[in-house]
Amino acid sequence: MDRSSGEGRLAGETESTDDAVELVSRSRKLEAGSVSAILDGSAEWRVQWTTPDGHELVGRGAAARFTAGGTDRFDRIRTQAERTFEGLDHDGPEHARPRAFGGFSFHDGHEPGPPWIGFDAAAFVVPQVFVTRPDDGTWVTAVGSRIDEAEDRLEHWHGRLTASSSDEVSRPNDSPPGVAGTRRTTSPAEWTEQVETALERIAAGRLTKVVLAQALSVDLEGPIDVPATLEQLGRQYPNCYRFLVGQDVGGTFFGVPPERLVSKRGDRVETEALAGSVPRGETPAEDEAHVDRMRADAKFQHEHELVVDAIREQLAPLARDLTVSEQTIRRLATIQHLQTPIEAILDGDRHVLEIVEALHPTPAVGGVPPDAAWETIRDTEPFDRGWYAAPVGWFDAAGDGEFAVALRSGVAGDGAVTLFAGNGIVADSDPDEEWEEVQLKFRPILDELR
Numbered sequence: 409m410d411r412s413s414g415e416g417r418l419a420g421e422t423e424s425t426d427d428a429v430e431l432v433s434r435s436r437k438l439e440a441g442s443v444s445a446i447l448d449g450s451a452e453w454r455v456q457w458t459t460p461d462g463h464e465l466v467g468r469g470a471a472a473r474f475t476a477g478g479t480d481r482f483d484r485i486r487t488q489a490e491r492t493f494e495g496l497d498h499d500g501p502e503h504a505r506p507r508a509f510g511g512f513s514f515h516d517g518h519e520p521g522p523p524w525i526g527f528d529a530a531a532f533v534v535p536q537v538f539v540t541r542p543d544d545g546t547w548v549t550a551v552g553s554r555i556d557e558a559e560d561r562l563e564h565w566h567g568r569l570t571a572s573s574s575d576e577v578s579r580p581n582d583s584p585p586g587v588a589g590t591r592r593t594t595s596p597a598e599w600t601e602q603v604e605t606a607l608e609r610i611a612a613g614r615l616t617k618v619v620l621a622q623a624l625s626v627d628l629e630g631p632i633d634v635p636a637t638l639e640q641l642g643r644q645y646p647n648c649y650r651f652l653v654g655q656d657v658g659g660t661f662f663g664v665p666p667e668r669l670v671s672k673r674g675d676r677v678e679t680e681a682l683a684g685s686v687p688r689g690e691t692p693a694e695d696e697a698h699v700d701r702m703r704a705d706a707k708f709q710h711e712h713e714l715v716v717d718a719i720r721e722q723l724a725p726l727a728r729d730l731t732v733s734e735q736t737i738r739r740l741a742t743i744q745h746l747q748t749p750i751e752a753i754l755d756g757d758r759h760v761l762e763i764v765e766a767l768h769p770t771p772a773v774g775g776v777p778p779d780a781a782w783e784t785i786r787d788t789e790p791f792d793r794g795w796y797a798a799p800v801g802w803f804d805a806a807g808d809g810e811f812a813v814a815l816r817s818g819v820a821g822d823g824a825v826t827l828f829a830g831n832g833i834v835a836d837s838d839p840d841e842e843w844e845e846v847q848l849k850f851r852p853i854l855d856e857l858r
Contacts, residue, residue: 550562602620610833681770
């Protein structure tokens with residue numbers, strides 16, 4: 409098959425390597441057309457990233473791939489990428505420059521297994537072709553190992569996308585796959601036992617907070633179109649992130665996380681604490697009643713402050729200035745959260761992956777203290793979190809980037825979708841109330857599958 413079509417693989421795609429892959433990229437403005445073709449099929453890497461303010465990127469193929477495992481996985485990914493980006497030859501606007509997309513597993517000792525086949529402990533890809541939608545229009549960029557390869561690929565994809573008939577990322581009118589049945593990893597009785605184990609450790613002084621999670625396996629009645637499902641989720645939750653990471657082997661991880669882990673531009677970093685949640689009401693008055701209860705509840709405030717304090721402590725060694733803003737409310741379609749924005753000015757030249765490593769996992773998805781929380785999670789949870797509740801996002805040659813916490817997420821494959829959700833356990837947590845809150849967090853994706 410003609411490699412200029414964008415369907416072929418480059419030498420850097422099949423294996424991660426510590427040797428640099430020379431990259432050439434060329435960009436062109438896309439005046440009209442659809443980008444859905446970039447996400448069609450499942451024989452190649454596919455990535456999608458959309459921010460709450462509407463900036464979007466979709467990509468396909470792997471011009472270069474970086475993978476790593478173990479405790480030094482953040483450093484190894486950064487080293488591989490820096491060697492590759494160092495020789496980058498790019499002709500196009502700054503916002504259309506190649507970048508690496510991917511994520512990390514929650515635990516550094518993660519080994520890929522069902523449903524996480526193909527998802528290493530850390531994996532990133534520089535797409536062969538991608539489309540960006542910043543404020544000034546739509547741009548398509550093609551990446552190759554030679555100038556002629558990049559130019560031929562750009563010509564092919566620009567023509568293919570221009571010829572498309574609509575300006576939609578996917579086909580939002582497609583019917584949902586339907587739900588044939590669900591299987592839980594955790595029964596209510598097992599959940600109660602897990603929460604009580606955590607409460608015993610908290611009472612003994614070993615823990616202050618731990619986030620326990622559940623997995624829900626959803627058997628589908630028909631095939632799922634993940635990009636279309638994600639588009640529908642975006643309409644329901646427009647103020648959330650949207651991401652999709654699909655590989656040439658294994659399933660597709662996707663989600664609509666409400667929480668930004670970090671955004672870095674130059675020496676400026678933005679993050680947030682998002683912890684404590686109540687449902688939405690049927691009316692604005694009911695909304696406010698739920699919020700008033702959450703604001704006045706000592707458990708919610710304690711849980712939230714633990715996250716704020718931990719982020720402050722994690723960022724302080726890297727920053728010369730740190731600002732914690734006033735607490736506010738983050739309202740989503742079915743749930744409301746306590747939110748505290750946090751900003752920092754870095755004390756030197758830092759890579760975004762340094763910030764990601766320092767912040768992961770936040771107490772909103774792990775616990776306090778981190779080591780005791782991780783031990784409790786490993787002891788009590790009967791499933792592999794994989795990339796759930798871990799950093800997913802992108803970074804570029806300058807070390808800038810943006811990552812979300814992979815919550816409200818699932819991995820699709822083999823006629824099923826596995827969903828994940830969790831909740832923070834503190835000293836006065838009630839197992840039944842925590843169970844109900846977790847079920848609420850399954851709803852965003854589960855509702856779109858039915």
